[in-house]
Amino acid sequence: MNRSNSFVNSLKWWPLQGHNTNTGSNANGNTTFGSSVAVQKLRESKWFHRDEQRIFCAVIECGFIVEMRKSTASNMQQQNNSYEHEDMQDENETPVTWFGIVLCKLAKDNKPKPDSIEIYYVKIRENGTFKMIKLTLEDIWKNGWELRINNFADREKQPHIEKDIRNQVSFARKAKNSLWNNNKHFVYWCRYGSRQQDVRKRQMSECVKWGSVGMNAGMLLVMNKQKSYSTSK
Template sequence: MNRTNSFVNALKWWPMPGGNNKTTFGSSVAVQKLRESKWFGPEEQRIFCAVVEYGFIVEIRSDQENNGWFGVVVCKSSKDYEHKKALPETIEIFSVKLRGNGLRVFKITLEDVWKRGWYIRINNFADKEKQPHCEKDIRDQITFARKANQSLWNNTQHFAYWCRYGSRQQDIRRRQMSECVKWGSVGMNAGMLLVMNSRQKSWSTSK
């Protein structure tokens, strides 16, 4: 796997106000490059935290594994996150794994990812074709997934896609209501036609 530091070395850093030694990036182009192709190791957690955002899809793997898994980033509420500076202890990753007869949701902290020696990269693979949900909708998707009694996903990539781009539950409910109204109206109209036909036949017979 390519974990080159060429993007990192090309960045210009400067201290944040307040003398807290925290840093930020000076190049939006470099940040986008980091988000598109960079594998981050445990020694680069500061850089990863500076470029990741709530609801991003991430891919995780180790040097010993050819196949990794996908998850969705959630930043827990904190004073630092409110100022758009996520920290390792405020970042959780949600994904699914096999439990019983289906895939069930689990979460892991970024700190645990680093402790296990895994590498991580941002992989919002469908952003060019699909409009990502807002933070609230992604949060709602994950909340719904954690309460689901049945497996709704084929694998970790499918789960991550569903959280970031998939049909929102409120949209599904609206479609269901629309279908109920539609078919309810059709049923009502059909019933009225049957009644009218029946009355017409009765009137004809009586004559």
């Protein structure tokens, strides 16, 4: 067993009491999950399988991006079986990794439960339309897939707060045509892209600016006409 597997196996027996990233005890005297280093390591490099669901739920947060793929073990088997979510596969591409945005409801202990986690991703069609698909963790596991957290632009961009990410997904669900090139572009837009309120503010600003320019130009035109009329008398 390599060091990575040994590390994860040891964490399976660690009490998971929430998203506290400090080792020690909480107010009730219960041991909390891991150190900030351990949690960050799991968030950056670990591919999770069904038997590691408990750990995944302990480190995932609403608004995180997850990368999904067919697990190596089930690769051959899945080639012979039909997928329940056929839209997951792209007919024009062979490489089977794709991205989704995570939304979840927190339980009373401030920790997401497996059945409260929803993963949204988009299937872009050639005609410019798209289909948004919602997955649960159970969908991931029973199709033989695995997933990892991949907030790939966090070092370059400030991610939105949870409310704004939810608003982005809500807006996307109502859109008629695709605003994105692929599902990676979609999750980037959800987590880091222009918020709809900012887009509206820019549009209003442009309207005001060009409206002001138009009004000034109109006034100049009227003044010039009045001037030419008065000089012709």
